[in-house]
Amino acid sequence: SSVFADDINLWKKSTLNKILERGELQVCMEPGYMPFEMKDKKGRIIGYDVDFAKKMAKDMGVKLKLLPTAWDGIIAALVTGKCDIIMSGMTITQQRNLKINFADPYVVVGQTIMMKKELEGKIKSAKDLDKPEYTVVTKLGVTGEVATRKFFKNAKIITFETEADAASEVLNGKADAMVYDQPYNVLFMSDKGKGKLIHLDKPLTYEPLAWAVRKGDPDFLNWLNNFLRQMQEDKVVGFSDELYKKWLVD
Template sequence: MQSKARLVVMVLSFFVIAALVQPCMAGELHNKLAAESTIEQIVKRGTIKVGMDIFVPWAMKNKKGELVGFEIDVAKQLAEDMGIKVEFVPTKWSGIIPALAAGKFDVIIGGMTVTPKRNMKINFTRPYYYTSQGLLANRKMTEGFTIEDFNSPEVTIAARLGSTGAVAAKANFPKARLRLFDDEPAAVQEVKNGRVHAMVGGQPLPAHIASESPDTLKAFGEQLMKEPMCFGIRKGDVDTLNFFNNWIEIVRAKGWIDEKYSYWFESTQWKDQLQ
């Protein structure tokens, strides 16, 4: 009987100790994860590293060689509100998600929209704005075309590699031939030179480019795909996701995002700044 009593006491003691130790271990783990979060590392470093690619009007070079654009303003305002500096890390779009995962920078702020395929590799914040894809065509090659006429095996359409413009082109014009380029300027040049019939790109690029060369190019008004724009961050980082989500809510509520979007997407006042 005594041995059984001792066994019962030992078992109960084990569970009591486990119950006391488990919260301590959980607390230590929580503190460790919080200390290792990207947002904590950014604060300690005093600089946020932002991955982006060059494309109009999200991020461009002005006449002084400085980065300007909608996403540049967003990233600068984020850094200012955090009381830190911002460092931009230009990265080819096709490799921007692997670069984020590899720790080359802290966050993607570069007109990135959410797709299931991308979301399997990285996490996304809530949307801070929405964009759409549009069609820019060579006027001579597509004379008399309606939007439906581009869905033909005789038509070649360009898009940027790894972009949702390429997704929109496949979805809207599955019968057309698709050519992919590392950046949008190269795709636009192919349209201008008549080597492709059209290109699909994020608005307002098609409308702006067409307005510069109305005799050569034409923009179609149809919205090919509406998409939410979000920050991209590495997986498993709840604290960083929480901070960015709350910051987005604050600046949207103040109307700051709408103001910047209107300037960069609905006006051309900024064009004389560019190289």
């Protein structure tokens, strides 16, 4: 077969082609990770990823369907074709990247620590907190858990299904600190944590966040990366800057 025929076959198999034929972009995300995907008071899913997904569907000329998916099954959902893309504040890790492909990063974050106010002054770093008398919480299966297990060899570690449950544990005093993505912690501190918790906001890790797609699909990746660059670098329209101001700066 000619190189040209190979290209046509690749395109026919591309998720991008399937999205266009279906007339709908299907996105897996797990709400609860502010400000990227979360539920408003009416239960609608909103956030930074959601606005990007809407714009993406608009530029493709298709409808958008958000599929709320539990974090521990989100990669499996993508790989088995339950959705076209994961847009869920997912950190590119080398382990995940063995199973799925990532578009270029759209934000860089890092893990930070929120802790009880009583520990102010006494605890200034992860090292100070790594003592058997302290309990550190995080969410199961996220990079926060990986970082927690790396930085805390002596403290007690408890994981929760949701970031909200983990944060409540520190608020109600059952745990001493929480490790999670910085943007979430910043928002938590401006709301429920205000005056109650202390934020050690120096990042413990370097974490590019990116949208994930199935492997072997250069056409879709090419579209996503060019879309992303246009959103980020087109200062005339200023889409990305607007979103950044809307969701990531208090």
